[in-house]
Amino acid sequence: MEAGYNFAYLDEATKRMIRRAILKAVAIPGHQIPFGAREMPLPYGWGTGGIQVTASIIGPADTLKVIDQGADDTTNAISIRRFFARVADVATTERTEDASIIQTRHRIPEAPLREDQILVYQVPMPEPLFRLEPRIAETKRMHALADYGLMHTKLYEDIARLGRIGTAYNYPVMVNERYLMSPSPIPAFDNPKMDRMPALQLFGAGREKRIYAVPPYTPVRSLDFEDHPFRAIRAPHACTLCNSTASYLDEVVTDDQGGRVYVCSDTDFCRTEQERAA
């Protein structure tokens, strides 16, 4: 561990404040809790909210995995993993099954998570109503009353205009049938994984200074309508590398002639599938 830092970078008073916020977030599933976010040695957009949550929970016994859009090897994921290896001396891994804490931006791993794992989401905008109602005082009132008619109206207007709900990412969910919550910009394909997940799910928004949580096994329902039920959509292809027809795929352009292939967004899942087939 590098000298000159407190363990996991944050000072103890900041950790305590974030830890208290996390416990209240767990006690009130889906409710956003303000916290006094600290400046981190990474810019906003690099997951400073997720990093502060991870820094407040992580200990020497943990093994950390960091993914960015499903991949362990992006600049962002590598930076965060190295940061915690340096300031908390923790083991890191790219294997989902070996991780005790997984910090993520924009995906949920394909492999089902377990009770002894915690999933930490980096959240750019925690308020699911912000596009519909910019006044924070008003959104707070709506959450207090569970008054989510505005969101239902918006989705229904989508259906009237597009014939479907036009939201492919950050698709709003109801947590334990009480709070409307942003799942962060994960694909709607991942939403069903949140439902009754055995792992604890924690969400950190650095710029907006909010923390929220979904406890294990908590019902998480994607908003929908009886005549337009929620559907988890993926590209109708098999992964070029591992042949999976179940995983979420990224489209990769292979040449300037318009050639393209589809590969798993979750790089660890794809590698594991390839190893199993070999």
Place this chain on the structure above:
Amino acid sequence: MSALQPGFADPVLDAQASFRAVLEAMSRPGRIIAITTPAPAPAPLNTAAAAVLLTLADAETPVCSDAGDAVAGWLGFHAGCPFTPAPDRARFVLATGAAPALTVLDAGTEEEPQTSATLIVQVEALAAGEGWRLTGPGIESEHRLRVYGLPEDFLSQWQAQRARFPRGVDVVLCAGDRLAALPRSVTIEEG
């Protein structure tokens, strides 16, 4: 006056380990979790309650305690928390004797339910696999928990509080070095 007892042997790593124990307990209501990094707290404070307060209390969190001067001196020194005699003004309420009524404590507001108090109650014993049936967030089907040493009417107090959700007090039950949590979201039925 005796010398002040020390706090956590390693204030940083022991607080982290204790926090994870409390987080696990709050995430899985009714599951009994052991504190593995005890601090030598003065009587009548038990190991679990001491660890919870050392981990979470500080200058930002007024504590209401019935545990007497030695405990107040120890917590004041190691956690730096202010004390208040008014349970409705405290962020943490420590009950080593009879637990106060939940309605006496700050339950937060409809818009800011997170400002509510956390009640830390020392009880005689906790037993898993029997007693209450707990359901709700954090619980796959049901958790069983028997608590020895709570007020007779605790269950009816809890049911009254459930009707006020998202307002409510969260409870940490501490017996020796073990603890179990009752976040306000949990439903409790007689076993």
